[in-house]
Amino acid sequence: MHIHPLITDSEDLAALCARLAESDFVAVDTEFMRENTYWPELCLVQIANDKEAAAIDPMAPGLDMSPLMDLLTDNEEVLKVFHAGGQDVEIIYNLTNRTPHPIFDTQIAMMAVSQSEQIGYSNLVESWLGLTIDKGARFTDWSRRPLTDRQIEYAIGDVTHLAKIFPKLLARLKKTSRGEWLDQEMEKLADPANYRNDPDVAWKRIKAAGRNAAVLGRLKALAAWREHEAQDKNIPRGRIVRDETLADLASHPPKSQTDLAKVRGLSQGWKENEIGKRLMQTLAGAEPLPEDEMPPRTARGAPLGKEGSLVADLLKLLLKIRAREIDVAARLLARSDELEMLAAGVRKNLAMLEGWRYDTFGRDALDLVEGKLAFAVENGRLKMTHVDDAAA
Known part of the structure; x- marks a missing residue:
C-alpha cells in the first residue's frame, strides 16, 4: 500500500x-x-x-x-x-x-x-x-x-x-x-x-427522576440556556454548569439570585454576575413540560413491581443465553429497557418484536412471558426448552 x-x-x-x-x-x-x-x-x-x-x-x-x-x-x-x-x-x-x-x-x-x-x-x-x-x-x-x-x-x-x-x-x-x-x-x-445540537432537546441527556411537569419544564429551559451559553463561548457545557447541578436547580429552584451562592456546584460569584442573572431569568420563564413531551411511563427504571422485575430478570437471562448460543452481542438483539417494557405488558413499538429480531429472539421472549418457554439444564449448560417439547 x-x-x-x-x-x-x-x-x-x-x-x-x-x-x-x-x-x-x-x-x-x-x-x-x-x-x-x-x-x-x-x-x-x-x-x-x-x-x-x-x-x-x-x-x-x-x-x-x-x-x-x-x-x-x-x-x-x-x-x-x-x-x-x-x-x-x-x-x-x-x-x-x-x-x-x-x-x-x-x-x-x-x-x-x-x-x-x-x-x-x-x-x-x-x-x-x-x-x-x-x-x-x-x-x-x-x-x-x-x-x-x-x-x-x-x-x-x-x-x-x-x-x-x-x-x-x-x-x-x-x-x-x-x-x-x-x-x-x-x-x-x-x-x-x-448530530444536530438542538438546545430544546438537550434536557433529555440529563438524568432526572420522576415525571413532574414543572420540574422537567425547568430542566428543559435550563438545559437549553446552558447550550446557548456554551455555544456562544465555545466551551464545554460542563464548564458552565454540571448536569447534577442543573437537575438540582430544576428540582429546587432558588427564590432569588442571591440564593445561587448556596447551590452546590456554583461559586459565590453567581449571586451577582450576569450569567447568574440570565439563569434566574430562564427559571422565571420556564413553563411546565407539555404532556406530549413527557417521558413514557414504561421507560427504563419505571416501577415494575416485584413480579414484573422477576420477569424482566428472566428475559435478561434468556437474552444472555441466546446471545451465547448464536455468538452475537446481546445489545444487538434487545436493550434492557425493551425487556422491562415487555415485562410490563408493552407489545407495540418494540424493535425486538419486529423483523429478524423477532425471529431470532423476540418470539421466544414472548413465549417466556406467556409461559410457553422454560429454563432447563442439559450437560451442565443452561438452555431454553419449549414447554410442549418438554412434556413430549
Missing part, C-alpha cells in the same frame, strides 16, 4: 479524492480536540482504500477541504468505513450539515459476528490481523504543529489496518447471512438528527 506524505496542499487533496472516488470503499478516521471547546476542533483526517493511504491536515493554511467533504457526504458509490465512528460523523456533520453515506462501522458490525458489544480498535486489529497497536501517540495534542513523523505514522495506521480488516469482516457477514441485521444500525449512525 502506498503511503503519501502529509497532505497540506489543495491540489494534492483534490487529486487524492478523485482517485479515491473510484474505490468501492474508503476507511476513514479523524483526530480532534474537544477538551476545552464546545465544538470539536478537527486536527487531522486519515483516509485509505486498498491501494493508498494519506493523512490530511485540515489546519494547513488555505487548504480547500471541499473535495474530501464531497467524497464523504455526496458520493453514494463509495462506502465509508469507520470504527466507532460516532464522533467522526459528528465532526463531519458540524462542518457540512451532512453526514457520510453510505456508512459501515466495524464496531457495530462486530456485534453481529461476536458477543463484543463495544470492541476497541486495538482489540479489533489484534483479533483480525494479529498485530499489537502502538498506543504511545494516543494521548497526543493533535492541534500542535508541526506533527512528528511518528504521530503521522500512528494516525495513518488506523485506516490502513481498517482497510485490511473491512473485507475480511464483510466476508464473515456474508457467510453468516447477518449483513441485513446491521442495515438499521448503520442508518442510525448516518442519521443527521443524531
Whole structure:
C-alpha cells in the first residue's frame, strides 16, 4: 500500500479524492480536540482504500477541504468505513450539515459476528490481523504543529489496518447471512438528527427522576440556556454548569439570585454576575413540560413491581443465553429497557418484536412471558426448552 506524505496542499487533496472516488470503499478516521471547546476542533483526517493511504491536515493554511467533504457526504458509490465512528460523523456533520453515506462501522458490525458489544480498535486489529497497536501517540495534542513523523505514522495506521480488516469482516457477514441485521444500525449512525445540537432537546441527556411537569419544564429551559451559553463561548457545557447541578436547580429552584451562592456546584460569584442573572431569568420563564413531551411511563427504571422485575430478570437471562448460543452481542438483539417494557405488558413499538429480531429472539421472549418457554439444564449448560417439547 502506498503511503503519501502529509497532505497540506489543495491540489494534492483534490487529486487524492478523485482517485479515491473510484474505490468501492474508503476507511476513514479523524483526530480532534474537544477538551476545552464546545465544538470539536478537527486536527487531522486519515483516509485509505486498498491501494493508498494519506493523512490530511485540515489546519494547513488555505487548504480547500471541499473535495474530501464531497467524497464523504455526496458520493453514494463509495462506502465509508469507520470504527466507532460516532464522533467522526459528528465532526463531519458540524462542518457540512451532512453526514457520510453510505456508512459501515466495524464496531457495530462486530456485534453481529461476536458477543463484543463495544470492541476497541486495538482489540479489533489484534483479533483480525494479529498485530499489537502502538498506543504511545494516543494521548497526543493533535492541534500542535508541526506533527512528528511518528504521530503521522500512528494516525495513518488506523485506516490502513481498517482497510485490511473491512473485507475480511464483510466476508464473515456474508457467510453468516447477518449483513441485513446491521442495515438499521448503520442508518442510525448516518442519521443527521443524531448530530444536530438542538438546545430544546438537550434536557433529555440529563438524568432526572420522576415525571413532574414543572420540574422537567425547568430542566428543559435550563438545559437549553446552558447550550446557548456554551455555544456562544465555545466551551464545554460542563464548564458552565454540571448536569447534577442543573437537575438540582430544576428540582429546587432558588427564590432569588442571591440564593445561587448556596447551590452546590456554583461559586459565590453567581449571586451577582450576569450569567447568574440570565439563569434566574430562564427559571422565571420556564413553563411546565407539555404532556406530549413527557417521558413514557414504561421507560427504563419505571416501577415494575416485584413480579414484573422477576420477569424482566428472566428475559435478561434468556437474552444472555441466546446471545451465547448464536455468538452475537446481546445489545444487538434487545436493550434492557425493551425487556422491562415487555415485562410490563408493552407489545407495540418494540424493535425486538419486529423483523429478524423477532425471529431470532423476540418470539421466544414472548413465549417466556406467556409461559410457553422454560429454563432447563442439559450437560451442565443452561438452555431454553419449549414447554410442549418438554412434556413430549
